[in-house]
Amino acid sequence: MEDQETKIRNALIAPRKPLPPHQRKWKMGTTSFMLIMHIGAVFALLPRFWSIQGVFVLLLLYWATVIGVTLGLHRLVAHRSFLTPKPVERLLVLMGALACQSGPIQWVGLHRHHHKFSDQPNDHHDAGRGLWWSHSEWMLHDIPALQELDRFAGDLQADPFYRWLDRWFLLLQLPLAILVYWYGELSDVHGGGLGLILWAIPLRLVLVYHVTWLVNSATHAFGYRNFDCPDLSRNCWWVAILSFGEGWHNNHHAYPYSARHGLRWFEFDITWQHVKILKKLGLAKRIREATYPG
Template sequence: MLAMHVGAVAALLPRFWSWQALVVLGALYWTTVLGVTLGLHRLAAHRSFQAPAWVERGLVLMGALACQSGPIEWVGLHRHHHKYSDQPNDHHDAARGLWWAHSDWMLHEIPALRHVERLTGDLQRDPFYRWLDRWFLLVQLPLAAALYGYGEWAGVHGGGLGLVLWGIPLRLVLVYHVTWLVNSATHALGYRNFDSPDLSRNCWWVAILSFGEGWHNNHHAFPHSARHGLRWFEIDITWLHIRLLQVLGLARRVRVARYRP
């Protein structure tokens, strides 16, 4: 984690700046955040819709680019969080403070890890999930090789190293903190549409950064809904991608909650 933050700072040095690096960052941010929100969260963790195996595996592979543990562990911890949200046995219980909920919880023993296997029986049966859960870090290697090779071949300012720094550590740090804001900021800032038994809130700016995950009170009220932004002004970019998959015939049995004031 420390190395990624150091690499992210290094990426911002003038010698590594280029328009190509900015495009790489934008494209990979979109890919990675969607992998987390659409693949790991709404599809794998909550089964809010169904998709062909190749679509699901592609989305989960995109989520593995986030380096937030393997998909089985990610899903298991998230399901555990929903069972005990903001209770003492919630591993990122926001009642313990924003810093704890944001990232400090990861620097301590996580008792919830003992329950991952019990909570992920559906994923444990899939060899692809088991393989990716063990080797998710390796996904960064071909990406780094491709970025470095293109940067050197195209003569990009900052070279291949510049593209690697923008495409991996800088991207990862941005995605880390955006994901962690869903655990911290949206349990403290914003408004509530529903009286859910936790501290979850709807926070518009987190929703923008996280492609719709910031409508967190809506999500905790209806965890299995594929749509998190339930009111007309609650823009949910991940939901728009699910609708696109529906139009293409790649998403079915989509579960959607409705807002009724």
């Protein structure tokens, strides 16, 4: 006799109905942007644009962007796993907006929607539609979840800062480009300012994109489960390393409110370490933390 988890899994991986005609059309703006960023990332890796400074800029901005997403947009804003002073929250959200994964209202609203309908047919990156769909194809098409942002992110829509950033998040790349170009030209690095821009923007964005997308795809397909959640979430160690702890995804779906995702002794969670640093500095309070029952 099938256990309950097997029944749930079989229901979640059951064949999905084809997308309705209006959803099959490609969103040309998003698709073109992603194509340009991937081409720019390939150019960044050409020998003429290689430099130690480029690697340093990439690593620094990768840390800032991923922490902005995981600590700021995800654990702080989407789930309110802890509280921090408003200037710190705004800084973390600005860092997250550097990821160019839409504005914070849309990011948070879609993430809350995902938790509500995880791996069900109305989940916008429903893993039941396959690895490619859950990884990135979903964002290249119209998704009904965008019509429910008032329901899932109404708290953010009431804040002028979030409304402004939701509209103008792409503009954050301009001062960043100017800054790294100025540094590259002033320091006469190999590849010049253009080389640093390629490492700081398209290469960084492509890396952050795929790492973030792996949380939607790989951690709903590969790894182990600590908890019998009614979805396909898994704990995937290599995604956890790349995403600063977001790969402990089954833990997160079991306890969405928890600021700590790595619950077992070997589940290292870099973002959780940042939460503890903020706490020591007096910048984080009312921290909600789940523990592993074993």
